[in-house]
Amino acid sequence: MMNLPFCLRSVVVNHSLFDHCVQVEVRPEPFSPWSELERWSPADAALAMFVGRVRGKSVDGAPLQALELEHYPGMTEARIAEEAEVAMASCGACSALVLHRVGRLNPGEVIVLVAVAADRRGPAQSCCASLLEALKHDAPIWKREWCRDLGSWLEGNTPR
Amino acid sequence: MSDHRSPELQVRLFASLREQLGWGEKRIPFPEGDQVTALAVWDALQLGPWPSGVRVAVNQQFVARDQRLEVDDELAFLPPFSGG
Numbered sequence: 661m662m663n664l665p666f667c668l669r670s671v672v673v674n675h676s677l678f679d680h681c682v683q684v685e686v687r688p689e690p691f692s693p694w695s696e697l698e699r700w701s702p703a704d705a706a707l708a709m710f711v712g713r714v715r716g717k718s719v720d721g722a723p724l725q726a727l728e729l730e731h732y733p734g735m736t737e738a739r740i741a742e743e744a745e746v747a748m749a750s751c752g753a754c755s756a757l758v759l760h761r762v763g764r765l766n767p768g769e770v771i772v773l774v775a776v777a778a779d780r781r782g783p784a785q786s787c788c789a790s791l792l793e794a795l796k797h798d799a800p801i802w803k804r805e806w807c808r809d810l811g812s813w814l815e816g817n818t819p820r
Numbered sequence: 821m822s823d824h825r826s827p828e829l830q831v832r833l834f835a836s837l838r839e840q841l842g843w844g845e846k847r848i849p850f851p852e853g854d855q856v857t858a859l860a861v862w863d864a865l866q867l868g869p870w871p872s873g874v875r876v877a878v879n880q881q882f883v884a885r886d887q888r889l890e891v892d893d894e895l896a897f898l899p900p901f902s903g904g
Contacts (some may be wrong), residue, residue: 729903735877735896760903792904800896801904803903814902815902
């Protein structure tokens with residue numbers, strides 16, 4: 661197990677290793693990805709980002725009332741930060757920002773923002789894609805769809 | 821001052837597992853035996869057949885379900901993830 665130095669402030673994890681800068685935060689309240697990107701604003705030449713939002717339909721195609729997200733506090737932030745370090749080292753990226761919602765979300769609300777900065781577009785884009793996939797498969801987060809006042813837990817991710 | 825607490829283990833369940841089994845977190849007496857594992861705890865709690873895709877974390881690190889546990893570990897049973 662790699663021993664990573666990080667400070668845990670509430671639900672925020674900041675990693676700084678190998679000259680990388682990683683900010684991970686799990687939030688119970690809505691956020692604007694555009695404001696967050698402006699605030700983050702690293703100086704690198706290339707920025708890649710992904711914004712995931714709640715669909716209007718369930719996996720079965722029924723109109724969705726809401727999406728509920730639950731996570732394992734502490735482990736979620738640590739896992740994402742570790743995955744970010746691995747992806748950045750592998751792709752040659754410089755910094756990453758990951759914000760993830762929890763709680764009850766309405767259709768259209770932002771679930772996740774993944775942003776990566778690098779000196780060139782290739783590392784930025786590949787790191788952003790690989791960090792998103794790692795997050796989906798290895799961060800302890802669960803979704804429950806609510807349709808017609810009935811909730812059902814999703815078992816796994818939607819296809820890419 | 822000596823600590824007279826009985827050895828225990830913290831067990832956590834999440835999402836569908838928590839709702840199926842009706843509890844999310846409890847401290848249990850540390851099971852007896854030389855090889856106490858997540859799988860042995862699952863069986864001791866009579867949680868039924870091992871569900872497909874469930875992963876195990878000990879002290880918030882992924883481990884195999886047959887890894888040996890220590891007193892005061894936090895053991896979590898994690899149904900398949902669906903974040904992002």
